[in-house]
Amino acid sequence: MTLADGVWQQIFSFDNYGELLALVRNSLIAGAALGLVGGLAGVFVIMRDLPFAVHGISELSFAGASAALLLGVNVVAGSIAGSLIAAGAIGVLGVRARERNSAIGILMPFGLGLGVLFLALYKGRAANKFGLLTGQIVAVDTPQMTWLLGTAAVVLVALALMWRPLSFASADPDVAEARGVPVRSLSFAFMLVLGLAVALSVQAVGALLVLSLVVTPAAAAARVTASPVLLPLLSVVFAVIAIEGGILLALGSSIPISPYVTTVSFGIYGVCRLAGARRTRRWGVGRAAPRPV
DSSP: OOHHHHHHHHHOOOTTHHHHHGGGHHHHHHHHHHHHHHHHHHHHHHHTTOHHHHHHHHHHHHHHHHHHHHHTSOHHHHHHHHHHHHHHHHHHHOSSHHHHHHHHHHHHHHHHHHHHHHHHHOOSOHHHHHHHHHOOGGGOOHHHHHHHHHHHHHHHHHHHHHHHHHHHHHHOHHHHHHTTOOHHHHHHHHHHHHHHHHHHHHHHHTTTTTHHHHTHHHHHHHHHOOOTTHHHHHHHHHHHHHHHHHHHHHTTSSSOSHHHHHHHHHHHHHHHHHHHHHHHHHHOTTTTOOOOO
């Protein structure tokens, strides 16, 4: 076997694939839930220009998960706690974009440093440490499944309740506020919901690459449509394809799931970007061209 064959076997291995597929039923269900949550939350992340906030929240989520791992408690719960603390801090400290970005820039290195400290103190398996950074959804057990689906349900209900006013406040906050929409309260509430969505996505792709589930699918959808109905629908479809495709590709390999999810997600974005550019050239800039991201 050549070196190239050995590398290829590590990246893509379909030996005993049918038997392995039966073992990841929980992971596929959890992946569908994560794709739904990430796709819907990502629509508002794009509308409100919050990709940097997603990355900042993921660092505190990583710190919370690392602390839970060190203390021997539920890692998903620790990740959620870290995300909510970060989201709340960003929501309180950063009303304006400049203030928000400054707050995120302060929280990110702090969260990453705490996470590294907790992992350095943890004496358990190295795979558990690595999984917090690169994802580990292929090995979802029943307790994790309960936490993931329960939190996903909370996020979906919250988004359903605030969807219309949040859409209005995101598209034109000044007019929305003038018409009595509680813009500031909605902004803070969405940051908390975003914190939960990020904590869930960290379980799939790790803290370093969470943008591939919460930002990239919505950004891809925004390249091909500006419809308020099609945009969230396509965003969810793209996110589900990315996570489920990543799980299925990573199943037989020795590589973490995150490279597969991010590659599929980026491939979808690349195709949508080309399609959007072609549509713009064909119809002109001013004719319902999707919003560039």
